[in-house]
Amino acid sequence: MSLFLIVALPFLGALLPGLMNSAGRAACAGVTFMVSLMAFIGLLTNLPAVMAGEVVQAGVDWMPALGMNFTLMLDGLGFFFALLILGIGLLIITYGRFYLSREDNMGEFFTYLLLFQGAMVGIVLSDNILLLLIFWELTSLSSFLLIGYWKHLPEGRQGARMALTITGMGGLAMIAGMLILGQIVGSYDLSVILQNRDVIQESPLYLPALLLILAGCFTKSAQFPFHFWLPHAMAAPTPVSAYLHSATMVKAGIFLMARMWPVLSGTPEWFVIVTTAGLVTMVIGAVIALFKHDLKALLAFSTVSHLGLITMLLGTGTAFGAMAAVFHILNHATFKAALFMSAGIVDHEAHTRDIRRLGGLRTLMPVTFVIVTIAALSMAGIPLLNGFLSKEMMxxxxxxTVLFGSHWLVPGLAVLGSLFSAAYSFRLIAHTFLGPVRDDYPAKPHDPGAGMWMPPAILTVLVVVIGLAPFLAEPFVKMVTASVLGDPADVPKAYFKIWHGLVPALYMSIAATVGGLILLSLFRPALKLWDTAPRPEAKTIFEAVIAAAVSAARTFSHGLHNGAFTRYAAIFAVTVVAAGAHAWSTGVTGPATRSMQPAESVPIAGWLMLVAATVALVFQHRNRLLALILIGIAGLMVSVGFVFFSAPDLAMTQITVEVVTIILLLLALNFLPNRTPVESSVLRRTRDAAVGIVGGLGTMALSYHYLMRDAVATPISEFHLANSYKGGGGTNVVNVILVDFRGFDTYGEIIVLGIAALLIYALTETLLSGPVRARLLNRRPDQPLAGDMHPMMMVVLTRVIMPVVVMVGFYIFLRGHNEPGGGFIAGLIVSIGVVMQYMASGFSWTSARLRYPYHGVIGAGVLIAGLTGIGSWFFAKPFLTSDFTYVRIPPFNEFELATAALFDLGVFLAVVGAVMLSLESFSRLARRAHVKDSEHPMDIDPSRDDPQPAGGEA
Amino acid sequence: MELLVASAIGILTAAGLYLVLRLRTFPVILGVSLLTYAVNVFLFASGRLTVGAPPILQKGVETYTDPLPQALVLTAIVISFGMTAVVVMISLGAYLGSDDDSVDDPLLPEKDGGRDVT
Structure with missing residues (x-):
């Protein structure tokens, strides 16, 4: 099966559990299982190639310019991890089906689980490190969702947040590290990076890259000092703990260290950092685990300890160490997942996982007892079980291994760690299952159904089989080791066997086991000692750090962002000007290459009017109606400027938009106060004026500077001018750019416009359905209303002019491809025509004659534009490729038919719909309760409430 | 002529910034509109100023002004209408809901917006 499919299957399959949720729990779990099974089988079809030492590859270019490609590869290491992820995944899905109670939303659970599975498979199959980073972040996110699955438990939420914070920060560090690595090598492809060991290790950036990547690996794999998140993540449902926190996700960091082993390891830095971190984690995790009373906490810290062991092995940098690490990953995944699932069974049946309340379960839960005993003995490193083999190798x-010049440090600590490891394994068996049967269990314990004990049992069988016949696992482990090392010739020749003779490792092993037994017999005094010893509580420290960070962020952001809009507007303006000034003073500018064009009297007159209107606006802005008129003048002058500087399309757009904007603001002013009160002090106004003037001078200087110089690089506009007619079939280059060259932009823009209009509609609906409605309905206008609601002259004029307006719009639309015009402008013109009907004849009259709702018009516009784009797919062309032809129907002249016109029709409809929906929403606010909407012209408003002029009665 | 356009952009920006810094919604909206003009003209001017050479292809004419900024500004004008309409609607809703059209809402210590961390 293609690698793409293996990665994609869990993601695609993640859609199914949610859909199957209503079909019952069995169907929901079943479909999840089938998805995983298909991916699993797909993976196995690649086994022969991988065993033969081949690297299966698949890839497509994604963003080659950034070095980011969707390339996948499957070698021994990737296969090994994918096998663990998918294989154990199948067992977990089965187990989870029976573990989750009826109150739990199973669809949601399995959706998250499949997302996680896909992300994990993605990590181990990625060939591109940027792609790998994406999957890496996805595992952090999906594990966040899984840990916090029981949203009602505060521990779940806190644990999820802690895990996301720690692994997320590590992920960020790793992104930086990976980018550095890619820069050193000049490629982001793993297959290239792995060939460049010398280049990387000689680079001065090797150490920063190594530290950053290790930060990512250590946080993910819970290595000291980042180990504390893992036990808190145990608030997750047990299937999650068994899957993510023993077998898969926490091994992602280990995987990456193994993946990067050929290029990063072998240096003193690697050896000291990785070995030390692993060794410390191994001992600390094992010591803490012994004194934990919660079964899952015990297992969590033991996982931390075992991950430390594997890290330590990878740190040694020898081929034998790597092989031992690979073997232990396999063994640990089998016995630890089995133990987690068994802990879940105990919790499920006895309703507690506190060891102090358990004991004597041996006769009550015989099946679980057998499974736990075998798996725990393997964890302790007892012969004939697989844990013994890899522990001997360790x-x-x-x-x-000689660390810090000491021959005793590493072996000594390794034995100490193993001793505690043996002790907590024995405690797990003895204190949970042995001893007398108690009569105060929270629930009556009994063995669960086969659906729950079968998955751990299968893993336990593996534990025994590998333990008894290590030669079965040997070729596979050696194949994986070969791909870690990068060269099959480096794989150690040592055979996997139970009896190696009287070697030092055997004595160390015996010492650890016996020591563990003795320690367990001294458990009570040891626990007393442990309880009295002061030790830092990671959660408290973490929360204190987070609280400090939040409070620092709050102080900072509230200092800048105190809720006063004016303050951050001012900060923004000043910052932009300062950044510009900095760029100006440090940058290089060339001499002026253009000469100033002489100014004639017309542009000077226009400039004077613009300046006069703007300055008057500043001084008169408190009179809001006058301000609207003044800003209208400014807008008009801007459109005149566009005409003057060869931009007829812009001028037409500006002038039509100006009209609808002013209407919109007038509608708004209907509700707002008519005057702005004087509030700010003179000092404040001086300050604001200073900000404005500095900003204005900055933009003026900038625009003057570039207006006097030609572009540094040749503009791409030449291409547009040259191809507009040949390729786009239109002589109006601006329109051809809009509907053809940059049609995709335009498509996005009409969607934005439509969304803005819908937003306005939604806000209006909210206002009208809330407490504001009553106020609006009973509002008394603050200005006397005209008695004549629908002036005869205006009604007649607008109705007569309507067909003309539509005709003009149609004409502007049609000629848009070749002459100034097009969908945008035509849409605005037609909108103005319709708005005039609203203004003259009233809301009800116009709405009653409305054939199509404006939402539909927007939707139709976007759909037509989109379908036009999709249409080109049927001719095997990319989205929105245009085509055109010339036809002649007598007696007309020859004219052009272009698909771009269809696209422009979509633009037209979207613009009409959006403009009209916005304006209509505003005018709906203006309707009042006690005033009956009248449809007739010359209608005298009976509710007119302004005082009649004296003697007005006749 | 370049100086005229540049100074017009500067004056529009200055007036726009001053109005944006006012305390009531209506002048702020006017200020944003002025800034929109300024930005649109600024973008348009990045195609440099050409008189009498619209980008409408004609036989025998070789010089045209730069069409690309025009196309970009055209959509910007239409979008800015949509954005103005949304801002106006928001300010209207705020005014109708609270009978106050101030833009500032300084945080008081007791109504601190931050949520508890736990």
């Missing part, structure tokens, strides 16, 4: 490796 001790062997530790025996030969």
């Amino acid at each position: 001790l062997e490796e530790a025996y030969h």
Whole structure:
């Protein structure tokens, strides 16, 4: 099966559990299982190639310019992890089906689980490190959702947040590290990076890259000092703990260290950092685990400890260490997932996982007892079980490792860690299952159904089979090791066997096991000692750090953002000007290459009017109606300017938009106060004026500067001018750019416009359905109303002119491709025509004659534009490729038919719909309760309430 | 002529900034509109100023002004209408809901917006 499909299947399949939710729990779990099974089988079809030492590859270019490609590869290491992820995933899905109670939303759970599975498979199959980073972040996100699955539990939410914070920060560090690595090598493809060991290790950036990448790996794999999030993540449902926090996600960091092993390892820095971190984690995790009373907490810290063990092995940088690490990953995944699931069974059946309340379960839950005993003994490193084999290899490796010049440090600590590991494994068995049967269990414990004990049982069988016949696992482990090392010739020749003779590792192993038994017999005094010893509580520290960060952020942002809009508007303006000034003073500018064009009297007159209107606006802005008139003049002068400087399309757009904007503001002014009161002090106004003048001078200087110089690089406009007619079939280059060259932009823009209009509609609806409605309905206008609601002259004029307006709009639309015009402008013109009907004949009269709702018009516009774009797919062309032809129907002249015109029709409809929906929404606010809407011209408003002029009665 | 356009952009920006810094919604909306003009003219002017050479292809004519900024500004004008309408609607809703058209709402210590971390 293609690698793409293996990665994509869980993601696609994630849609199914939610859909199957109503079909019942079995169907929901079943479909999830089938999805995983298909991916699993797909993976297995690649087994022969991988065993033969091939690297299966698949890839498509995504963003080659950024070095980011969707390339996947499957080698031994990737296969090994994918096998764990999908294989254990199948067992977890089965287990989860029976573990979750009826109150839990199973669809949601399995959706998250499949998302996680897809992201994990993505990590281990990525060939491109940027792609790998994306999947890496996805695992952090999906694990956040899974840990916090029980949203009602505060521990779940806190644990999820802590996990996301820690792994997310590590992820950020790793992005930086990976980018540095890519810069050193000049490629983001793993297959290239892995060939460049010398380049990377000689680079001065090797250490920063190594530190950043290790930060990502250590946080993900819960290595000291980032280990504390993992136990808190145990608030998750047990299937999640078993899957993410023992077998898969926490091994992602280990995976990456193994993946990067050929290029990053072997240096003193790598050796010291990784070995030390692993060793410390291993010992600390094992010590804490022994004294935990919660079964899952015990297992969590033991996982931390075992991850430390694997990290330590990878840190040694030897081929034998790598092989031992690979073997232990396999063994740990089998026994630890089985143990987690068993802990979940105990919790599920006895309703507690506190070891102090358990004990004596041996006769009550015999099946679970057998599973736990085998898995825990394997964890302790007892012979004939798989944990023993890899632990022997670890001790062997530790025996030969010299850290900080000491021959005793690593072996000593390794034995200490193993001793505690043995102790907590024995405690797990003894304190939970052995001893007398109690009569105060929260619930009566009994073995669960086969659906729950079968998955851990299958893993336990593996534990025993590998333990008894290690030669079965040997070729596979060696194949994986070969791909970690990068060269099959480097794989150690050592055979996997139970009996190696009287080697040091055996004595160390015996010492650890016996020591563990002795420690357990001294458990009570040891626990007393532990409880009295002061030790830092990671959660308290973490929360204090977070609280400090939040309070610092709050102080900072509230200092700048105190809720006063004027303050941050001013800060923004000043910052932009300062940044511009900095760029100006440090940048290089060339001499002026253009000469100033002489100004004639017309532009000077226009400029004077613009300046006069703007300055008057500033001084008169408190009189809001006058301000509207003044801003109208400014807008008019801007459109005249567009005409003057060869932009007829812009001028037409500006002038029509100006009209609808002024109408809109007039409508708004209907409700707002007519005057702005004087509030700010003279000092404040002086300050604001200073900000304005500095900003104005800045933009003026900038625009003057570039107006006097030609562009540094050749503008791409030449292409548009040259191809507009040949390629786009139109002589109006601006329109051709809009509907053809940059049609996709325009498509996005009409959608934005439509969304803005819908937003206005939605806000209006909210206002009209809330408490504001009553106020609006009973509002008394603050100005005397005209008695004549629908002036005869205006009604007649607008109705007569309507067909003409539509005709003009149609004409402007049609000629748009070749002459100034087009969908935008035609849409605005037609909108103005319709708005005039509203103004003259009233809301009810116009709405009653409305054939199509404006929402529909917007939708039709966007759809037509979109379908035109899709249409080109049927001719095997990219989205929105245009075509045109010339036809002649007598007696007309030859004219052009272009698909771009269809697209422009969509633009037209979207503009009409959006403009009209906005204006209509505003005018709906203006309707009042006690005033009956009249449809007739010359209608005298009976509710007219302004005082009649004296003697007006006849 | 370049000086005229540049100074017009500057004056529109200055007036726009001053109005944006006012305390009531209506002048702020006017200020944003003025800034819209300024930005649109600024973008348009990045195609440099050409008189009498509209980008409408004609036989025998070789010089045209730069069409690309025009196309970009055209959509910007239409979009800015949509954005103005939304802002006006929001300010209207705020005024109708609270009978106050101030733009500032300084945070008081007791109504601190931050949520508790736990």
